[in-house]
Amino acid sequence: MEHDADILIVGGGLNGPALGLALAQGGLRVAVIDARPAPQRAEAGFDGRAYALAIASKRLLAAIGVWGALDGKVQPILKIKASDGRPGQGPAPFFLTFDAGELEEGPMGYMVEDRHLYAAFLEAMRSAPGLELISGETVVAQDGAPQGVTVTLASGRVLRGRVLVGCDGRASGVAERAGIKRQGWGYGQTALVTAVRHERNHEGTAHQYFMPSGPLAILPLPGGHHSSIVWSEADAAAAAIQALDDAGYLEALRPRFGDFLGEISLAGARFTYPLNLTLAEAFVRPGLALVGDAAHGVHPIAGQGLNLGFRDVGALAEVLILAARRGEEIGALDVLQRYERWRRFDSTALALGMDSVNRLFSNDNPILRAGRDLGLGIVNALPGLRRGFMRQAAGLQGELPKLLAGQAI
Amino acid sequence: MTTTIDPTEVAKFEAMAAEWWDPNGKFKPLHLMNPCRLDYITMQIAAEYDRNLVAPHPFEGLRILDIGCGGGLLSEPMARLGADVVGADAAARNIPVAQVHAEQSGLKIDYRVTTAEDLAATGAQFDVVLNMEVVEHVADPLAYLTACRQLLKPGGLMICSTLNRNPKSFMMAIVGAEWVMRWLPKGTHDWAKFITPEELYDLIRRAGLDPVDKQGMVFNPVSWRWSLSDRDLSVNYVTASVKR
Numbered sequence: 258m259e260h261d262a263d264i265l266i267v268g269g270g271l272n273g274p275a276l277g278l279a280l281a282q283g284g285l286r287v288a289v290i291d292a293r294p295a296p297q298r299a300e301a302g303f304d305g306r307a308y309a310l311a312i313a314s315k316r317l318l319a320a321i322g323v324w325g326a327l328d329g330k331v332q333p334i335l336k337i338k339a340s341d342g343r344p345g346q347g348p349a350p351f352f353l354t355f356d357a358g359e360l361e362e363g364p365m366g367y368m369v370e371d372r373h374l375y376a377a378f379l380e381a382m383r384s385a386p387g388l389e390l391i392s393g394e395t396v397v398a399q400d401g402a403p404q405g406v407t408v409t410l411a412s413g414r415v416l417r418g419r420v421l422v423g424c425d426g427r428a429s430g431v432a433e434r435a436g437i438k439r440q441g442w443g444y445g446q447t448a449l450v451t452a453v454r455h456e457r458n459h460e461g462t463a464h465q466y467f468m469p470s471g472p473l474a475i476l477p478l479p480g481g482h483h484s485s486i487v488w489s490e491a492d493a494a495a496a497a498i499q500a501l502d503d504a505g506y507l508e509a510l511r512p513r514f515g516d517f518l519g520e521i522s523l524a525g526a527r528f529t530y531p532l533n534l535t536l537a538e539a540f541v542r543p544g545l546a547l548v549g550d551a552a553h554g555v556h557p558i559a560g561q562g563l564n565l566g567f568r569d570v571g572a573l574a575e576v577l578i579l580a581a582r583r584g585e586e587i588g589a590l591d592v593l594q595r596y597e598r599w600r601r602f603d604s605t606a607l608a609l610g611m612d613s614v615n616r617l618f619s620n621d622n623p624i625l626r627a628g629r630d631l632g633l634g635i636v637n638a639l640p641g642l643r644r645g646f647m648r649q650a651a652g653l654q655g656e657l658p659k660l661l662a663g664q665a666i
Numbered sequence: 667m668t669t670t671i672d673p674t675e676v677a678k679f680e681a682m683a684a685e686w687w688d689p690n691g692k693f694k695p696l697h698l699m700n701p702c703r704l705d706y707i708t709m710q711i712a713a714e715y716d717r718n719l720v721a722p723h724p725f726e727g728l729r730i731l732d733i734g735c736g737g738g739l740l741s742e743p744m745a746r747l748g749a750d751v752v753g754a755d756a757a758a759r760n761i762p763v764a765q766v767h768a769e770q771s772g773l774k775i776d777y778r779v780t781t782a783e784d785l786a787a788t789g790a791q792f793d794v795v796l797n798m799e800v801v802e803h804v805a806d807p808l809a810y811l812t813a814c815r816q817l818l819k820p821g822g823l824m825i826c827s828t829l830n831r832n833p834k835s836f837m838m839a840i841v842g843a844e845w846v847m848r849w850l851p852k853g854t855h856d857w858a859k860f861i862t863p864e865e866l867y868d869l870i871r872r873a874g875l876d877p878v879d880k881q882g883m884v885f886n887p888v889s890w891r892w893s894l895s896d897r898d899l900s901v902n903y904v905t906a907s908v909k910r
Contacts, residue, residue, distance in 0.1 A: 284720035404772050582719040583704035584743025586771065591689035591697060598890075 261416045262288040262389065263587065264577065265408055267396050267431050268424030269293065271308075272549040272566040274378035274390075276424060276574060278321040281388040283578035283666050288416055289382065290408070294393040305452025305525020306371040307485040309334065309463070309476055311564040315367055316663035317571055318377075322385075326377035332479040333364035335461035364461075368476050368485065399434050405588065406544045419588045420577065422546050424566075427535050429551035435542050441535040441554075446471050447495035449488040450528040452478065453510075456519025459484055466513070470494065471532075473513050483524055488513070489532060499529050540601055541593035546573055552600070571658030572599045578666045599656070676766065682759075683767040686737025693737070695849040700739055702883050702892035703798060703904065707740070707825050708747070710879065710906045711794055714823045723748030731792040731817055733782050734800040738764040738775065744796075745773040752792070753777040754785055783809070786816040793819055797826040798904075801866070802859050811873035818909040824875060827883070827904035831860035835901045838885075863899050875907040 264280055266273045269291020277289040310318070310331075318324040382390045391410070398409040399421060406421040423431025432439065448471075458481040466473045471489030478485055488510065490498060498509050503523050514521060535554040540547050549566030576596045580587045659666050689697040708719060717724040726748035732741040735753030737760065745751045745768070753764055758779045768775045778785075782797075795814050804810040814824055829839050836857050843849045861869070867877045882899035885892050892902075 284722070404770070579705075580701070583701060583708055584725075584745075584747040585701070585704065586742070586746070589689075594689075 260286075260405060260418050262286040262418045263581070264288070264420050264422060265406065265416055265418040266290065266422045266424055267408070268426065268551070269390070269392065270424065270426065271374065271378065271563060272570055273422075273424035274375075274382055275317065275321060275323075275567060276422060276548060276570045277388050277390075278323065278378070278381055278385055279317075279570060279574035279660055279666075280577060281385045282321060283574060283581075284387070285578065285581060286387045288389045288391060288418065290391045290394055290396060290410070290416075292393070292395045303370070303372070303452075303525065305483075305485060306450065306528065307368050307452070307476065307478060308371065308374065308563050310367045310369055312364070312366060313657065313661040314564045314567040317567050317658075317660045320660045320663055320665060321381070323377045323381050326380055327369060327373060330369065330373045330479060332368040332477050333461055334366040334368060334463050334477065335364055337365060337463045337465065339465040339467070341467050368463075368478055370478070396430060399431065401435075401542070401544045419586075420544055420546065420593070422548055422573070423551040424548045425551055427533075427550040427554035429537075429547060431545070432537055432547055432551055435545055437542065437547070438538045439535050440538065441533055444532040444534075445492050446489050446532040447492050447499075448530045448532055449486070449490065449495055449498060450530060451486050451488075451506075451523060452483055452525030453486055453514070453521045454483055454524040455521045456482075457517075458482065459518060468513065475514065484518070485525075486510070486514075492531070495529060499527065540597040541590065543590045543593070544588035546593050546596060548573060568658065568661060569596075569600050571660040572596055574660060575658050575666050599658075675762065679762045679766040680770075682763040683737060683770070686739075686763055687767060693739075695843060696736075696739055698885075698890075699883065699892045699902070702894060703740070703827065704743055706827075706881060706883075706894055706904050706906075707744075707796065710823065710825055714906075714908070715793070725749035728793045729791075730794040730796065731785070731790075732796045732798075733814070734798070734803075735764060735777065736760050738767055738777070740796055740798060741775050741777070742768060742771055742773055745775050746771075749794075751775045752785075752790075754780050754782070756781045782813040782817060786813040790817060791819045791822070792817055793822050795822065795824045797824055799827055799829075801826060802828045802855065802861060807861065807869055808872060811869055811875070815874045815909055818875075820909055822909045824870075824907045824909070825904065826866070826870070826907065827902065828866060829855065829860045829902055830900055831857065831862055831865075832900060835860055838901045863903055863905070866905060870905070870907050875909055877905055877907045879906040880904070 263285040264287045266277050266287060266289045269289055273289050273291070277287045280287050315324060318327070382388055394410045394412060394414070396408050397411050400407045405417055405419050408416050408421060410416070421431060423429045425431055459477040460481070461477050463477060464475040470491055473489070474487040476485040476487070498506060501509065506527065507521070507523055511521065533554065537547050537552050540552045548569040550562065552569065553565065555562050555565060573596045576592065576599070577587050580592045585592055685691050686693055711717065711725065711728070712719050715728060724747055725744065728749045730744045730749040730751050732744065732751060732753045735741045735755045738753055741751050741753035741764065753775055755761055755764070756779070761777045761779050764775070764777045768777070795817050797814055801807050801810060818824060829835055839855055839860070840857050844852050844854060863880055870877045880899065881904055882895040882897065883892050883902040883904060884895045884898050
């Protein structure tokens with residue numbers, strides 16, 4: 258069978274382009290199939306959607322040639338303050354503070370807006386040899402033939418490759434067409450996402466307040482006077498808040514946000530995302546692999562979704578590139594299972610870990626509340642333990658794929 | 667010469683090929699070790715013949731002989747990298763199995779029922795001879811390695827792997843792999859025929875080749891993976907030699 262590409266990637270969000278660039282750099286031929294028309298996304302204006310990139314993710318972006326285009330468009334996270342809070346009562350007596358000065362790697366992470374990150378990917382993909390970006394096309398059928406995989410696009414175009422990769426999110430069509438079932442847990446919570454403008458400079462500090470109804474994250478954006486908000490509430494409360502006009506929304510946010518940054522105003526579009534945890538029963542099949550949310554959708558506490566996705570990207574790229582260099586059949590199940598073994602434990606552990614953190618903090622029981630205030634205070638008092646948490650959050654622990662250590666494969 | 671397969675036998679050979687290539691089947695230990703062996707083989711060939719492994723078909727133009735090819739676990743990767751491959755096996759039952767699988771993989775490989783000595787007698791010569799986990803099974807290692815030398819073009823490369831002979835290799839390869847894990851049928855290996863790296867280097871030199879590199883292959887039971895090691899040649903190891 259003649260192949261149009263070695264790897265067919267379905268999904269042009271962020272993981273798909275990252276994987277495509279990494280594989281093309283490693284000498285494989287790649288097609289990235291994106292349902293959205295590219296120019297529309299590339300010209301997007303400020304809408305407040307942003308990601309907290311862990312250091313390991315930044316290294317991956319640097320290794321695949323995307324980080325340079327983000328120069329001057331990212332906000333280093335210099336400090337993280339986590340605290341237990343209740344609307345209108347101010348912060349609890351114990352704070353958990355993470356300071357970039359304690360990590361030898363420099364800043365603890367970077368905030369980058371979706372529109373800038375995607376534009377940087379687009380630019381890199383357009384000049385990557387061996388990578389074809391197919392925009393504005395959806396997949397209507399896929400087939401695993403003995404000597405490769407075939408996908409049929411809505412336009413009737415048929416693509417043949419050796420491996421099909423689903424980077425198509427938690428409602429992955431690639432997984433569904435392959436008959437891979439998923440397990441899911443709802444939280445009964447919805448994340449409200451927007452951006453605010455504030456009077457005082459955030460000085461690169463990120464805040465995470467653990468409220469009884471769910472966490473509120475305030476993440477610093479470039480320029481010093483904008484922050485991204487990820488605010489979780491029970492489904493009904495979130496729907497009611499989202500239905501308010503901008504003035505009413507701001508009134509609801511203000512007591513939770515506090516006044517430490519002075520006067521605040523809304524600065525971005527308002528989005529809602531229902532919070533749930535989903536896990537695919539398998540990450541691979543012969544000739545097929547799932548990456549990012551298609552494999553494991555996590556609660557967006559601490560913004561780990563994209564960072565986990567980039568870990569998948571680094572691991573799968575390394576497995577496939579090394580297998581191709583050995584002359585192995587890259588679509589063979591035992592090759593793809595190396596990726597699954599590498600990533601499954603890590604992503605399951607993190608998904609369940611964040612689930613329990615959220616359950617512990619989303620509770621107004623006074624005993625639990627006292628306990629976690631004390632817990633945060635103790636962690637804060639022990640620099641070694643705190644650095645461990647920081648390195649975990651920065652994505653610097655576990656067996657790192659080479660790209661996430663900033664090395665070429 | 668290619669063996670012609672009787673069409674009525676194809677289904678049987680397909681089933682046997684599926685068995686050979688099942689990573690969790692009868693040949694699981696070979697499948698587990700294969701990426702590590704291939705890492706060594708590809709890096710040595712790329713270094714010797716100045717090939718870039720990132721480019722497509724880096725081994726184009728190289729003639730490679732795989733001795734004891736079995737189901738084609740090494741022959742197929744070499745063909746996929748662009749080499750012109752001859753797979754030789756003394757066991758006649760393996761050849762149609764390897765042929766059926768190569769066809770399924772869309773690869774052209776010249777599989778033959780023959781031995782190194784018989785093939786050498788025909789005057790055939792290769793750029794690379796793969797001699798993996800064979801030398802510990804032959805009756806006369808020196809005669810066998812001499813045939814391997816004859817099969818190489820001047821300047822050609824031989825990759826030879828085997829098992830070291832010491833108490834640890836007895837525990838790992840015989841007690842561990844055959845008795846405890848049952849990865850291999852009892853009696854697969856005769857520990858007395860295992861060869862130390864010094865003995866192998868000596869045999870290779872006496873056969874008229876220059877040994878140029880040796881590395882250990884070490885199984886990590888935690889990561890469940892084999893990897894190459896500069897230091898630990900205590901059980902499995904692999905060598906590279908060049909024809910003077």
